[in-house]
Amino acid sequence: MSTAPVAAVYNRRLQLTAVTDRRYRSGPLVVRALLPFLALLTACTAPAQTPPTPAPVAAPARAEPVRAAPLPGDRPGQTPAGQQAGTVPRPAQLWPVTRIHGLDRVGARDIAKRYGLKTTWTKAGAVMALSDAQGVRFTFERDERDFRLDGARVFLGEPAVLNGDDLWLTKVDVIKTVAPLFAPSDHAAFLPAAPRVIVLDPGHGGTDPGKQNLRLKLDEKDMTLDVSLRLKKLLELRGYRVVMTRTTDTRFSNSPNVDLPLRADVANKAAADLFLSIHFNAVDRDPQRVSGVETYVLAPQGQASTQPEQDRSMIATHYPGNRQDTANALLGYTLHRQLVTGLKSSDRGYKRYRLAVLRTLNCPGALVECAYLSNDAEAKRVATPEFRQQIAEALAEGISNYSATLAALRSTPSPEPTMTR
Numbered sequence: 001m002s003t004a005p006v007a008a009v010y011n012r013r014l015q016l017t018a019v020t021d022r023r024y025r026s027g028p029l030v031v032r033a034l035l036p037f038l039a040l041l042t043a044c045t046a047p048a049q050t051p052p053t054p055a056p057v058a059a060p061a062r063a064e065p066v067r068a069a070p071l072p073g074d075r076p077g078q079t080p081a082g083q084q085a086g087t088v089p090r091p092a093q094l095w096p097v098t099r100i101h102g103l104d105r106v107g108a109r110d111i112a113k114r115y116g117l118k119t120t121w122t123k124a125g126a127v128m129a130l131s132d133a134q135g136v137r138f139t140f141e142r143d144e145r146d147f148r149l150d151g152a153r154v155f156l157g158e159p160a161v162l163n164g165d166d167l168w169l170t171k172v173d174v175i176k177t178v179a180p181l182f183a184p185s186d187h188a189a190f191l192p193a194a195p196r197v198i199v200l201d202p203g204h205g206g207t208d209p210g211k212q213n214l215r216l217k218l219d220e221k222d223m224t225l226d227v228s229l230r231l232k233k234l235l236e237l238r239g240y241r242v243v244m245t246r247t248t249d250t251r252f253s254n255s256p257n258v259d260l261p262l263r264a265d266v267a268n269k270a271a272a273d274l275f276l277s278i279h280f281n282a283v284d285r286d287p288q289r290v291s292g293v294e295t296y297v298l299a300p301q302g303q304a305s306t307q308p309e310q311d312r313s314m315i316a317t318h319y320p321g322n323r324q325d326t327a328n329a330l331l332g333y334t335l336h337r338q339l340v341t342g343l344k345s346s347d348r349g350y351k352r353y354r355l356a357v358l359r360t361l362n363c364p365g366a367l368v369e370c371a372y373l374s375n376d377a378e379a380k381r382v383a384t385p386e387f388r389q390q391i392a393e394a395l396a397e398g399i400s401n402y403s404a405t406l407a408a409l410r411s412t413p414s415p416e417p418t419m420t421r
């Protein structure tokens with residue numbers, strides 16, 4: 001591997017960090033000073049088939065547009081004309097907006113045009129597919145709040161509406177969900193470096209069993225702890241430092257209003273780079289018909305949650321966790337996609353909600369509902385250590401993919417190159 005990129009990579013890192021969220025700018029000086037050498041070291045020592053991490057881009061010494069990340073759906077060359085590395089992109093100004101039914105909206109045809117995709121009505125006036133040489137990338141459906149991106153189901157705040165010969169999404173949905181997932185490189189200035197410290201939060205505990213399957217005698221709190229401990233091991237093998245919100249059958253407080261923010265505090269006090277809360281789900285109605293995976297991130301300010309909020313004023317609130325909206329979007333999608341494909345579970349959707357455990361985070365965070373305990377067939381799978389290990393492996397893989405995306409965007413070495421095989 002050539003050593004030429006190293007200095008350029010370091011220069012680009014400085015240019016990028018200069019415009020990024022202050023929290024991610026700092027970091028031990030010694031680590032920053034060592035970065036060029038770390039990059040060189042990993043370039044020289046990484047075994048041929050080890051890293052899922054893409055190699056740093058051989059950048060010229062001069063600033064160049066930020067390269068695309070390896071997230072599904074993203075390819076190089078999508079940086080808008082005129083945008084240079086080192087300038088903060090203004091995504092809101094890059095989309096032509098039309099007011100329809102009282103909301104600022106962007107047409108699916110403009111999304112297609114921007115990303116060089118072809119539009120086709122697969123069902124006239126109802127279902128529109130946006131595709132390229134790789135196949136169908138997006139599917140939008142009239143009056144539906146969810147769309148598909150590379151096969152994964154993603155929820156918007158508001159349904160797509162038909163107007164003229166186009167489907168229209170709200171501006172906030174395009175800026176906060178559609179665009180960062182399809183072209184994270186356009187949003188690189190809002191993204192942190194690859195994570196190193198990860199906080200895992202096994203949901204519930206102590207007096208709160210969480211969801212239950214009484215027939216199989218399964219408590220959510222035991223399953224979340226087991227999966228979290230398995231995931232901790234896998235992440236440590238990949239070079240991450242892992243902090244747990246609990247390692248035994250306990251909780252911080254019997255009041256959820258106190259308990260949940262205290263879990264986020266663990267991440268804030270550890271100066272974590274990523275927070276993941278692990279849960280299992282249940283429904284009362286038709287429990288044997290409902291199964292699969294759901295992933296949640298904090299809803300951005302102004303975007304409706306997937307479930308109605310208890311208090312509508314929450315929609316207008318900017319929470320500390322909203323400082324990481326772009327990273328949250330990327331993290332949630334990457335984890336969700338990996339869970340659905342890794343577990344071969346049904347896709348209940350990647351969703352948004354103003355969850356108390358995510359609201360006060362200083363780092364990107366997500367909450368995963370790995371399976372339905374109320375579904376007997378799925379609960380029987382959860383009851384086996386093999387399936388819980390599969391869940392942990394899918395989550396570890398999702399975190400690695402998220403890391404690799406950030407590392408490629410920021411051209412910093414991710415922890416993966418030193419991982420054991």
Ligand SMILES: [Zn+2]
Nearest residue numbers: 203210279280
């Ligand atoms: Zn739960």
